[in-house]
């Protein structure tokens with residue numbers, strides 16, 4: 001069990017929302033047609049449901065006509081976000097349009113290793129270097145939420161007329177008035193393959209002698225990671241069909257799996273052992289684990305290496321909900337992570353967003369977190385009581 005369960009929760013969260021009504025969409029088109037004052041249009045746009053306002057073909061046309069393109073995605077990019085950025089950058093290169101990636105970090109090194117010679121600027125959010133005005137088009141992929149764009153949000157607001165969006169999430173803001181949103185895509189890259197096709201580019205474009213750095217590889221990185229390597233609900237026939245196309249285009253799936261998923265340090269696996277040694281069942285359906293500050297000192301693991309550990313007790317048949325309590329001595333807080341399984345055959349599940357609320361936290365139905373000022377042992381007792 002690794003980070004991919006986290007990805008599953010995010011993806012499931014985006015799939016369970018019904019599509020917005022069609023009525024407001026027509027209003028959006030009406031507003032555009034009568035060319036209302038820009039500010040009015042912007043405020044109308046903010047009220048618009050998060051759904052497509054243009055077509056892949058129109059975006060392909062915009063890309064061909066562009067002089068210099070900025071490509072970005074949500075901060076702390078995951079495999080789908082970075083894969084989407086790389087796929088658009090390589091597509092621009094294939095049609096001879098200059099393009100730069102601008103990504104707000106941090107981004108895991110195992111993902112960055114797929115960049116090859118494709119230029120991606122990793123912006124440090126604490127000391128951000130911002131883009132110049134020398135872009136006539138900006139493409140935002142795998143998000144449409146202002147908060148996720150962090151330090152790049154002001155630049156995108158200032159260049160709103162140049163921004164187009166491609167996303168597969170159900171919720172988003174008015175980052176891109178021209179956008180294509182398809183929640184039926186298992187990854188953003190599953191949407192982007194239509195753009196690559198519309199541009200008439202070979203999926204193997206960019207491949208080196210070792211089959212690396214192609215558009216297909218970038219698309220597969222997003223597809224494989226967002227579907228939990230084709231195990232989650234969002235891996236449907238269309239995702240397998242796309243995988244087949246990408247493998248036929250030369251993707252080395254076994255090398256990619258190793259390069260993305262099997263990169264833990266020894267210290268991280270030892271930290272995992274520490275967590276597991278504290279595993280406690282609370283009743284039949286809840287599990288709790290604890291990591292003390294000393295566990296990090298003694299294993300040499302970093303705080304960020306706890307990612308995914310909370311999910312391990314999900315392997316237990318009866319477990320429906322898990323909690324991981326982590327002592328962060330440097331920050332003087334105790335961190336809580338909660339996860340739950342989707343509804344089983346009896347239709348029952350635990351809403352961890354509700355569970356985290358009394359701890360001053362929240363999140364999603366199946367993934368939530370919180371921070372407490374109390375000492376570890378006090379928090380552990382509170383969590384045990386909440387799970388009982």
Ligand SMILES: [Mn+2]
Nearest residue numbers: 080142188226
């Ligand atoms: Mn995604």
